[in-house]
Amino acid sequence: MRARSQLRTTLPALAVLSATLLLAACGGDEDGSAETERPDSFAEIAGAAQGQTVRWWMDGGDDRINAYVDDVVIPAAREAGVRLERVPVGDTADAVQRVIAQRRAGRESGGAVDLIWLNGENFAAGKEAGLWLEGWVRDLPNARFVDFDDPTIVNDFQVPVDGQEAPWSRAAFALAHDSEELAEPPRTYAALLEYLRRNPGRFTYPAPPDFTGSAFVRQVVAAMGEDRAFAYLRELKPLMYRDGETFPESADELNDLFANGQVDFAMSYEANFVAAEVDNGTFPQSTRPFVLGEGALVNVSYVTIPSDAANQAGAQVVANLLMSPELQAQKADPEILGIPTVLDVERVPPDLRGRFDELDESPYVLSDFGQVEQELPASSVEPLEQRWEREILRGD
Amino acid sequence: MVRRPLLARAGGLAIGLAFALPLAILGVRAFADTWRAPALVPQDWGLRGFEAAFGGGATVEAFGNSIVVALGATALALALGWPAARVLGERRLRRPGVVFVALAMPLLVPPYATGAGLTEWFIRLRIIDSLGGLVLAHLTAVLPYVVLVLLAGFGTKVTELEDMGRTLGLSPARRLAWVTLPSVAPTLAAATVLGFLVSWSQYGSSLAVGGGLPMAPLVLFPFIGPDPQTAAALSLLYVIPPILALLVTARAASSPL
Numbered sequence: 001m002r003a004r005s006q007l008r009t010t011l012p013a014l015a016v017l018s019a020t021l022l023l024a025a026c027g028g029d030e031d032g033s034a035e036t037e038r039p040d041s042f043a044e045i046a047g048a049a050q051g052q053t054v055r056w057w058m059d060g061g062d063d064r065i066n067a068y069v070d071d072v073v074i075p076a077a078r079e080a081g082v083r084l085e086r087v088p089v090g091d092t093a094d095a096v097q098r099v100i101a102q103r104r105a106g107r108e109s110g111g112a113v114d115l116i117w118l119n120g121e122n123f124a125a126g127k128e129a130g131l132w133l134e135g136w137v138r139d140l141p142n143a144r145f146v147d148f149d150d151p152t153i154v155n156d157f158q159v160p161v162d163g164q165e166a167p168w169s170r171a172a173f174a175l176a177h178d179s180e181e182l183a184e185p186p187r188t189y190a191a192l193l194e195y196l197r198r199n200p201g202r203f204t205y206p207a208p209p210d211f212t213g214s215a216f217v218r219q220v221v222a223a224m225g226e227d228r229a230f231a232y233l234r235e236l237k238p239l240m241y242r243d244g245e246t247f248p249e250s251a252d253e254l255n256d257l258f259a260n261g262q263v264d265f266a267m268s269y270e271a272n273f274v275a276a277e278v279d280n281g282t283f284p285q286s287t288r289p290f291v292l293g294e295g296a297l298v299n300v301s302y303v304t305i306p307s308d309a310a311n312q313a314g315a316q317v318v319a320n321l322l323m324s325p326e327l328q329a330q331k332a333d334p335e336i337l338g339i340p341t342v343l344d345v346e347r348v349p350p351d352l353r354g355r356f357d358e359l360d361e362s363p364y365v366l367s368d369f370g371q372v373e374q375e376l377p378a379s380s381v382e383p384l385e386q387r388w389e390r391e392i393l394r395g396d
Numbered sequence: 397m398v399r400r401p402l403l404a405r406a407g408g409l410a411i412g413l414a415f416a417l418p419l420a421i422l423g424v425r426a427f428a429d430t431w432r433a434p435a436l437v438p439q440d441w442g443l444r445g446f447e448a449a450f451g452g453g454a455t456v457e458a459f460g461n462s463i464v465v466a467l468g469a470t471a472l473a474l475a476l477g478w479p480a481a482r483v484l485g486e487r488r489l490r491r492p493g494v495v496f497v498a499l500a501m502p503l504l505v506p507p508y509a510t511g512a513g514l515t516e517w518f519i520r521l522r523i524i525d526s527l528g529g530l531v532l533a534h535l536t537a538v539l540p541y542v543v544l545v546l547l548a549g550f551g552t553k554v555t556e557l558e559d560m561g562r563t564l565g566l567s568p569a570r571r572l573a574w575v576t577l578p579s580v581a582p583t584l585a586a587a588t589v590l591g592f593l594v595s596w597s598q599y600g601s602s603l604a605v606g607g608g609l610p611m612a613p614l615v616l617f618p619f620i621g622p623d624p625q626t627a628a629a630l631s632l633l634y635v636i637p638p639i640l641a642l643l644v645t646a647r648a649a650s651s652p653l
Binding site: 057063086087102104113 | 428430431432433440447448451452453454512515516517520524525603604607614615617619620621623626
């Protein structure tokens with residue numbers, strides 16, 4: 001979730017990657033930082049966390065998520081004896097940069113980043129460089145509600161999580177249409193093509209490497225395989241907005257085109273984006289989400305703790321809270337956020353499960369995303385974006 | 397003869413509009429809860445932008461921090477830049493070019509590189525994550541601007557006036573207060589405003605060495621793009637301290653001490 005602005009461009013991610021490679025090349029002293037006397041029970045961790053101030057670095061551009069953290073998570077943390085501070089950043093790569101700088105300066109403790117909400121590429125780069133605290137996730141009490149056999153949870157962009165980050169949110173790729181303008185949207189790839197033959201110019205997607213545009217390409221690739229997907233995208237191009245000569249640069253630009261009636265569809269990797277955009281007045285109230293094809297690309301997003309974090313115990317308490325049925329149910333509530341839970345509701349005790357069953361239906365939030373399309377490996381995202389640029393953008 | 401003032405007036409009006417219009421649109425956008433094309437005026441007015449802007453409570457603290465750091469960095473830059481500007485402005489150096497390049501280095505090197513280097517060294521020196529550290533980090537960007545502006549105020553004219561003061565028997569302190577400061581007041585004011593502005597808008601270095609301390613640009617930046625209304629609301633508040641700084645220094649520059 002919210003991965004959109006966590007990865008506005010791949011450039012910062014590249015910078016992180018090159019920096020970590022540099023780190024790996026010049027410093028071999030990665031061991032011995034995190035392995036010092038780990039408390040063996042969560043009670044001890046919770047005890048050590050008392051009075052700690054946890055700085056959680058996260059994207060700060062979504063007022064509803066900010067409000068969820070400020071109004072729900074921070075009070076819950078306070079009750080657990082932890083002071084939680086939200087550090088808003090425009091790009092999570094900035095937080096990873098900070099962790100790398102601490103490592104370069106030779107510090108192994110006292111780091112200013114206690115918890116990061118990060119995307120798969122940044123996680124993979126940091127894992128490679130050994131930046132994250134290891135093996136803490138399954139010891140959290142609320143981890144028992146999570147199905148770690150679920151391949152979408154145990155892998156982050158197909159990189160094994162290995163207990164280095166805790167799931168807290170779920171993303172699913174959805175499109176949106178205005179039900180007043182278009183009662184029934186094209187729900188298959190063939191129908192979309194047919195729709196555009198009749199209504200040329202009424203569709204576009206942000207140009208990869210924009211996060212949303214890249215996800216759209218991956219969604220098509222996941223549905224029909226890479227070569228067929230590219231053939232499809234080539235067929236789509238001349239029927240798109242401005243004859244496919246130009247693409248929006250970002251999801252925000254596409255949202256504006258949709259809101260202003262220049263195209264008929266918006267899209268996002270955020271499962272609840274229609275609710276958010278209606279709430280902030282960007283989309284008309286008649287906007288409805290829908291899934292293109294058999295199912296949506298899904299992805300779980302995680303929080304991780306750097307191995308040099310000053311307040312590791314407090315950070316684990318917060319990560320545990322984020323996975324609690326109470327907080328997950330509030331996050332799934334369309335009135336609050338409407339983001340699907342990462343918990344396996346079957347594992348939640350019946351008295352708490354009710355909160356998930358009783359969630360209000362909202363016209364702005366999908367309850368069923370069809371069959372799950374798994375994310376591609378983190379390492380194949382960039383080659384795909386390059387192929388898109390070569391074959392679709394430049395068109396040879 | 398008649399046309400020139402008219403033209404000048406029209407030109408002034410055009411320039412004024414060019415400055416005022418974007419701000420006016422910002423003002424409308426900040427209060428527009430719903431504003432979709434093709435409507436020329438918003439469909440719904442409201443305060444959602446300001447509610448979101450102040451949601452977490454860190455916004456007030458961020459503006460406070462930014463003002464303190466900007467004042468500190470500007471004051472320090474003026475104190476450090478003054479002697480440097482004198483030497484450069486009075487052309488006392490044989491090879492000023494070398495000094496100029498060295499001074500401008502923080503502006504020439506990509507901010508990304510400066511930020512990464514500052515973080516690492518501030519951690520080593522243990523001055524990271526504090527307002528003091530932020531003042532020093534901003535100083536690297538503020539100092540070159542302050543020196544470059546300030547040196548224009550010095551030169552033979554000022555030294556001649558100071559020499560006159562000396563022959564009239566003024567003490568060094570009175571000479572500074574009665575002769576030097578009044579004669580460089582306009583450039584001093586310009587350097588102060590510029591220094592304040594440069595510090596006020598530091599995003600990268602604030603993030604790199606602040607360790608999560610709330611600062612005004614850090615609060616504003618994430619909303620640009622995803623949430624134009626909140627970004628506009630914050631921008632309206634964001635321009636207030638620089639405008640105040642401008643007004644205060646403009647007044648100080650025009651009234652002799």
